[in-house]
Amino acid sequence: MEKKRIMLIASLDGSLIRFRGDFIKSLVDSGFEVYTAAPDYTDEFREKINNLGATTLEYNLQRTGLNPFKDFKSILELKALMKDHKIDLVFPYTVKPVIYGSMAANMCKIPVISLITGLGYTFTGLSTKAKILQRFNETLYKLSIRKNRVIVFQNKDDHQLFLDRKVISKQQKVDFVSGSGVNLNQFSFKEKNATDKVSFLLVARLIKEKGIALYMEAAKILKAKYPKAEFHLIGVPETSPSAISLDDINDLHEKEVIVFHGPQTNIPEHLNARDIFVLPSYYREGLPRTTLEACACGNPIITTDSVGCRESVKEGINGFLIEPQSLDALIKPMEFFITNPEKIKEMGKNSREYAEERFDVNIINNDLITLIKRELNI
Template sequence: MTAKRILIVGSAAIPLIHFRGEFIKSLIKAGYEVYAGAPEMSEEISEELQKIGAVPLSYALQRTGLNPLKDIKSILGLKTLMRNHKIDLVFSYTIKPVIYSSIAARMLKIPAVSLITGLGFTFSASSTKAKMLQRITEVLYRFGIRKNKIIIFQNPDDRDLFLNRHIISQNQNTAIVDGSGVSLHNYPYRVNENSTKRIVFVLVARLIKEKGVDLFMDAAETLKTSFPEAEFHIIGQPDLLPSAIKLETLQDFHNRSIIVYHGPQDNVPEMLYKSDVFVLPSYYREGIPRSILEALSIGMPIITTDTPGCRQTIVDNENGYLIAPKDVSALTEAMRNLLEHPEQIKPMGIASRVLATEKYDVNIINRKLIELLDAIE
C-alpha cells in the first residue's frame, strides 16, 4: 500500500525540529510520508528535517498583521505545494497556517486537520485593538476550518470558546489532546534534596505582561527583604508586543539583585536543573505551556495560574500551587510557602514527574494524534 503523504504546516521552521521533531518521527514510523512546511526554511533546518526523514518545503508567510495580497499569496503558495507533491492529508498548527492551509486544502479537496495550540495574545489582551483583532480572527477561523476533518484542541476551555462564539459548529469533529508532550528522555528526572534557605525560583517565558513576568518581579522584590538568600531567575527573549517588559526594567531589577536576568538561553534544561521551583503566573491564552511540561518532566514544583492551559498541569497542593491570575499577593504567598517549607519541594517534584509520565509523555501524545489521523479516510 502506498504511504499516505502528510503535509505539516507551521509558522516557523525551527519549531518543526524542536517541537514537532518527535511527532514527525512517529508519523514516519507509522508509515506516513512526511512533508514539513514553514516560511524562511534555512539550509540548516532543511538538513535536520531530512535527517529525521521528512521532506522540507518553504512557503511565503507574513507572520503578523493582515495584508490581503500577501495572505492570498500564502494560500496560493500552499495550494501549489499540496498539488505539486500530491499531498493526501494536511496537518497545521498556529493561527495563520491553520487558516490558510485549511483554505488551500479545501480548494483541492484534501482532508485537513487543525491543531489549536492556544489562542495567544489576541485573546488575552483587553484593549480595543485586541478586541477588534479577535473579531477578525474569529471570522477567518470560521471561514477557514469549517470543513476540516478534525479540529484538535489542547485544553477544553479553547474548544468551549470556539463553540460558544460559533467559530465551529456542534456537528464538527473535535478532540482534546494534552498539549504537545514532553520527551521524558530529553528532560530526565532529578531528585531535589535542597533543604536550605537558598531556594531558586525560575521563570521561562516570552517577556510580556500576559506571561506574568512583571508579577514575578514584584513578588521577588517583596520576598527578597525576608529571604535574602533566595534567588529569582528570569530566562526569555525581549519582545516587541506593546505589553513587553522593558529591558531597562529588567536590568534595573537585575542590578539591584532582586532578579537574575539571563536573557534568551539555548541551555534551558541546564538552567532548570539548577533551580528548585518553576513559576509561570500567566494569563496568556496558552494551549498547554511547553515550559511547564519540561519543568514537570524534570521534577519541579510548579506555581501557575488557574487559567486555560495552565490549570491542567497542576494538582493543587500536590505538585504545586494554582493561583488566581493577575494576583501578585497570591503569587507571593505561594512562593513564600515554599521558602518557609522547603521540605515540600522534593515530594511536589516527584508528583510533577509522575504527572508528566502518566499524562504528558510525548509518546502518549503522538500516539493519540496518529490514532486521530489514521481514522481519516
C-alpha cells in the same frame, strides 16, 4: 503500498523541532512521507528537520499584522505546494497556519486535521484591539475550519469558546490532546533537596501577558525579605507592543534581584538546577510547553488558574494555581516554598508522576497518529 504524504504547516521553522520534532520522527517511523512547510528556514533547522527524515518546503508568511494581499498570497503558495507534492493530509498548527493551511487544503479537497495550540493575545479580551482582532479571527476560523475532518484542542476551554462563539458546530468532529507532549528522556527527573537557598525559574517570551512584570515585582519584594532566595529568568527579548523593557530586566539583574540568563537552549539543565517553576501567564495558552517540561524535570509548578495553564497543576499536589494578574496571589505560594523547602522534594516527585501519566510525548504522538490513520482509512 505507496506511502501517504502528510504536510505539517508551521509559522516558525524552529517550532517544528522544538514542539513537533518527536512527532515528525514518529510519523516517519510509522511509514508516512512527511513534508514540513514554514517560512524562512535557517540552515540549522532545515538540516535538523531533514535529518528526521522529512522534506522541508517554504512559503511566505506575514507572522504579525493583517495584510489581505500578503495573506491571500500565503494561501495560494500553500495550495501550490499541496498540489505539487500530492499531499494526502494537512496538519497545521498555530493561528495563521491553521487558517491559511485549512483554506488552501479545502481548495484542493485535501483532508485537514487542525491543532488549536492556544488562542493567544487576540482572545484575551484585554484591550479594544484584542476584542476587534478576536472578532476578525473568529470569522477567519469559521471560514477555514468548518470543513476540516477533525479539530484537535489542547484544553476544554478553547473548545467551549469555539462552540459558544459559533466558530464550529456541535456536529464538528473534535479531539483532545494534552499539549505537544514532552520527551521524558530529554527532560529527565532530578530529585530536589531542601536547602535554605530556594530558587525559582520562569522561562517565557518576555511580554507582559506571560506575567514577567509580575514575577519581577514578586522577586523584588521576596528578595528583600529572603536574601538567599534566587529568582531566575530565561527568555528572548521581544519587540512587540507588550514587550518587557530589557533595561528594566538588566537593572534588576545588576542589583542581584533576579538572575537574567537571556535566551537559552539547554532548558533541561536549568530546570534541574532550579527548584520551582513559575508561569504567572494571563495569555490565552493552549497548554504551555514550559510547564510540561518543568513537570517532567520534577519541579513544583506555580501558574495561573486560567485557560491552558491550569491543566499542568493538581492543586496542592504538584503545585499551586493562582489568580491571574495578582501580585499577592503570586507571592503567597512563592513564600510558601521559601519557608517550607521540604515540600519541594515531595511536590516535585508528584510533578514527574503527573508528566509520566499525562504528558509523555509518546502518548500524545500515538494518539495523533491513530487519528491520522483513522481519517486516511489505513
